[in-house]
Amino acid sequence: MAGPEAYDRGWSLSRRVAVRAALAALVVLAAMLAALVLELEDVRGDLDDQSLQTQARQVLRYMTIGAGGDPVFDPPAAIAALYADPAGNEAFALLDEAGTFLLGSAGVRAPLSELLPAEDSRTSADADPHGLGDLGRPFRGEAAGRPVTGTGFRVQVDGRPLILQVGQGNDHPDVLADSLIEEFLENAAWWVIGSFAVLIGVTLWTIRSALAPLRRLSASAARIGPATSGVRLGGGAEGGDLPREVAPLVAAIDGALDRLDGALETQRVFVADAAHELRTPIAALRARIEATLPRDQAARITPDFDRLSRLADQLLRLAEVDTLAVAPGDRADLAAVARDVLAELAPLAVQRGRSLALDGAERPVPVQGRAEPLARLLRNLVENALACIPEDGTVTVRLVPAPTGDAEGPELLVDDNGPGIPPDRRARIFERFWRADRRRGDGAGLGLAIVQRIADAHGAGITVEDAPEGGARFRLRFPPPGRG
Template sequence: MADRATPGGWSLARRVALRAVLAAVLVLGAILTVLVLELQDVRDDLDDQSLQAQARQIMRFLDMTGVVTGRPVFAPPPAVAALYGDPAGNQAFALVDGTGRLVLGSAGIDGPLADLGDMPAATAPGDPPGLPDLGIPFRTITDGGRSLTGASFAVMLGDRAMMLQVGQGPDHPDVLADSLIEEFLETAAWWVVGAFTVLIAVTLWTIRDGLAPLRRLSARAARIGPATSGVRLADGLKPADLPREVAPLVEAIDRALDRLDGALDHQRSFIADAAHELRTPIAALRARVEATLPADQARLLAPDFDRLARLAGQLLRLAEVDTLAIGADERADLAAIGRDVLADLAPLAVQRGRSLALDGAARPVTVRGRAEPLARLLRNLVENGLAHCPAGGTVTVRVQAPAHGAGAELLVEDDGPGIPQDRRDRIFERFWRADRRRGDGAGLGLAIVQRIADAHGAGVSVGDGPAGGACFRLRFPPVDRPVSTGRADGGPA
């Protein structure tokens, strides 16, 4: 029996879900990165505007009359003076000449706030006079331990080029804007993450729900077997039940099943017709031989005619059980079947010097099934046991009632040599015989057993019996459980 190929890769749902999640995470990361960068630009612009406003304010209240004498005067109103009069305040400025000497500064400032570097050229007087649009940014810590963020502006005071350095601490008047930006970043980030989490969850649910028709179709396809070959994937489905992309595949599979059913019907019809047509010529040939040949020679040919008749009968029964279908409301009593079969085979057992035993048939044991094919199944197993049981041996049939949610069981045990482990996977194949030198069988009896068991949803297996012989075990499903017919691997259950 060939090994079944098992899928080794990921499922389609997992692949699509993983790619969707990765795409969502990448998009989320890109959005958050762009958002943070944009808001940082906004905060930097606000800082620049705040520093520019601070520089314009200082320039507005500078008294130019003292420039000629060498030192201008900063004369702001009391409210503005309070901002620069505290050495530990959050605003500071320094007016530095071209040599790096402090000309004027706020309280606590005794030198430039930052290195001058190359002083840029001052712009033409404007509003306020001589203040350019952008300054040179810097960060510094003053001697008093204040952390300042500031900018240096090249200005013209009279005819002198100077550097106006303004700085603001972490609690400057525009800190509200920074707080709003930070709050927005924190809040918006969580909202964005939450929204993408919901998006991912909806995407995963959509994928699972979208693939649900495929799972249902797979379950329906798994139930299609020899006994239910007329079932089609599209039976009972509306066009809206199938995705548009899947409908052509379902239609193609159903057409392939139609073609397979046609081929199987032709094969079954051929086997049944051949078996039926063989019976009459075999019987006629046997009668003619017995009438023509002497009695002793006719007796020598009798086993050959018996084997031919048996083969024709088994072929006919095999064709019948290949199309066997069990209805949902059909019931059979294993105990009654066991009593009837053993009563019919008792003369054969006595003729061969063997014994038959029945255990567990005192009360009815009901299974979902049909009595006639189950009787044929049990008859084949008992005949197989009688054929391999030594003289004086016993073939025992055990009927076990359902227990603990499991179905009923039927066991057939014998005292024969048993079946080697390496042959147990092949004994249910058609025309397979362990010893082809024996001429008393065609290798179809156990194949018929397998087909009948499949039609009833029963798993059939072979193991070692209590006395060392073979033990065939059939496990029937519970009566209230739907029967699953057909096997995917084609081997014994």
């Protein structure tokens, strides 16, 4: 089955939603800024057109053709003052149809711009008495040595077709309005960008906080195992604030866990009952055979009964440890456990011509756990080692207390001076019913599977290494007593 790391290759749901929300916000931001710029540019253009057209009408109102055929500009004093100062903000130039300069405001001696309006841009006399069109020919020009923004119109003065160019300096109110619009664009853009940045930040925070119950639910699901099979996702605090859309999925998972627990419990009960019920028939059959067969024949069959009895016992133990759970308040002393187990197995070692040694058990070595399952774990490791080492070999149990500072937990080492375990087999020795040498009939391949299960229940990691004496070393690393 794929572990959690198998699902880390793709993007998480929160990242997908966050990226899409950020992209959508950026697209909307860009569209808003573009629309704002276009709208304000359009407003600015309208303001320029209206202002310059108003100025052109003002000039044409007081423009006539004199007796000699030359144009004359005769405005009232207030209007004349606007065009009498060469450094003023308003200027005009009157040209003939060919673009030759005829008349201008103070200081203007040439056309304001070489750009001339189109020949068909003049409005009919019925629409406008001066033939002034709605739109002129915009330009950036110069009047009396100062820059102006203006436009040109094809007009009629007393029936004579002419070209009128009007311009405004940088201090003109309409030009100031343009500057204000540009400044607004610059400032508004930063305000809009800042607002969207805050919006994106709030969106990301909202997504993360909304998915927090799912992360807690995932952590709770990761803790479900054989020892915590009664835990359900929807029954704890994690299930109280789940989104409504996820609730059916959680309910379906809890239902599947219920069915799975039922099947596992049925299997465990069957294995335990079968192992328990096998003990009495095996013992009775062995007694009958020993009573009826000659001693030499019975002796050849007795090892088979020993293996059957051992298999039944291991199946029963395996069914027990499958439901093993270690409570936070459980405490055990590895030193006391090791002393008891080695004292129990010492007669067996002497009978087989092997030796047992214990190192590091002078002081208590506390761990979070239960003494009886830990004794079973150590007993299986020592029994396996005794079966593998040669005659006169030694099995050494070493205890390594937790380092100062309680950053790491204690260790339990079981060393032997046997043939060792090849590296290519170390990954499989904890599998159920796996044996390196199936020609040997003294085991069913369940002892190390029981060891692995007990170690898992205690949060201990177990590894196989080469022992200093050349044999095998089983190393169990327990978590600190306060962090199990």
